[in-house]
Amino acid sequence: MCAMMILIQMIIPPPIRASASADSSSSSSIYSIPASSIPAPTGNGVMSFKVMNGTNGAYSDSQIFWGVLGINPANGKWSYLDLNGNLLPISLALNDAPGHLSKNGINYANFYHKVSDAPWVSLPKITSGRMFLCVATECYIKTYDNGFAGPDINNPNDPNLNVYFDFIEFTIDATGYHGNTTRVDMFGFPIQHRLVNVEGNYDRTVGELEVETRSGLFSKFSKEVPSQFTSLGTIQAPYRIVAPVRGSFAAGGVNANYFAGYSGFSTQDILRCDGAVTNAQTCAAINRHVYTDNNWNIVGNYYQAAPANYYSKFWHTHAIDGLAYGFAYDDVNNQAAYLETSRPKGLIIKVGW
Known part of the structure; x- marks a missing residue:
């Protein structure tokens, strides 16, 4: 489902139900955050999310980076998410904008935020969204006027080969939130992906078991x-x-x-x-x-x-409820690490280590 390619255009799979089993063995558990504590979104947001540091002290909140890229359904343009929950258009010029990243003499777009930057952020409607999660340093991604060049682990010259990164995929539309963790291409580090709805009768998590390191x-x-x-x-x-x-x-x-x-x-x-x-x-x-x-x-x-x-x-x-995206069509017979709800309230992503 999620091969890495230039100008990535992702397809979110058909809806499937997934369930989760709680593991509250640690105070840093993804389940330790009460659903009632999830704040309401602001601005154009339809839900709130947070990235959680689950590295058990290996890395600080200022060393865990996240960045969201996707298509803004309001104008059809590839965009990135700022801390205020706004989708801002990406472009070729973004690679050289103030605060850009550089590696080996090449400039890359900096659309990242640290876990320490904000406890919660609002998510608006977005199509083909991808949340990059990077540890110790940001990922190096080129943006263009009509897309972006994601990490290519088959390319021996890719600047991300010596970067710890992973990602989740999602779409938020008129029918709700639809998203998943994925191992189709690789495993970077353990991730848990928890989704809560407004009514309070949907609170599920997928990803690697929290007991796994x-x-x-x-x-x-x-x-x-x-x-x-x-x-x-x-x-x-x-x-x-x-x-x-x-x-x-x-x-x-x-x-x-x-x-x-x-x-x-x-x-x-x-x-x-x-x-x-x-x-x-x-x-x-x-x-x-x-x-x-x-x-x-x-x-x-x-x-x-x-x-x-x-x-x-x-x-x-090694996954919660045995659900994982191990290959592109692993959603057949409801085996994929996929969550969706029609009225999303909160999304919590835990970066494990």
């Missing part, structure tokens, strides 16, 4: 996935674990033919859910190794034999 997930990944997948946790360490098609399962890689003989489709098409494998149900069935089963919707049968997308399996194993 970043170092722990790296260690568990190396021990829990089959040998073909272990290099995904090392080739861009310590910054991220990459998805199979971003590693040795890409064309020309040692596992480029991993799915050969199972479905008749290429391994790359299967992992990307594109090319000859654009049917969502088919792609999901192959990744989950139930393609030859009579019933593709029995969750207990997923990932029980090779070949299967064990990268995806790993994130489901």
Whole structure:
């Protein structure tokens, strides 16, 4: 669903319900914030949100950055969110504006804010929104008059290869909030994504379990996935674990033919859910190794034999309620880390470590 590309145009998947199980083992738990304490939005905002520091002292609030890019439905222009909840248009000129970022002699747009800048911020309606979360330093992203160039972890010269970052995706429209965490391309650090509605009868969270730590997930990944997948946790360490098609399962890689003989489709098409494998149900069935089963919707049968997308399996194993976006069509049979509500009140994003 969320491949990294130049001038990113994201598609939010069809609505699915997701649930959450509470874990209040820590005072820094995402569940420790009462829903009643979420303030009303201001200005054009339809809901309020906050980014929460869950690094347990590894980084201060001033070292965790967030920035929102998306399309302003009022004018159709790509925009960024300021601290007052306004969507301001992005442009090529933004890369050289006062306060811009620079790396290796190249300038980048600075649309970021620190966790310490504001406890809550208002979110207006936005289409194809992406909230970048960056730790220790901002992400380096070029903006243009009609879009932006997001991080490309396949590019050996990308300025973000040695940056700790992750993101969530969302749209806020007339039917409410629709958003998700994603592991389709990579894992940067644990994230929890909590959504609360106005009526008070919807309060759900998706993402990695709060008991998981970043170092722990790296260690568990190396021990829990089959040998073909272990290099995904090392080739861009310590910054991220990459998805199979971003590693040795890409064309020309040692596992480029991993799915050969199972479905008749290429391994790359299967992992990307594109090319000859654009049917969502088919792609999901192959990744989950139930393609030859009579019933593709029995969750207990997923990932029980090779070949299967064990990268995806790993994130489901360590996720709240077993929900994760491990590949592009992981929303089939309601397995994705996806939340939505028609009358959103608050969004809380916790950056874990």
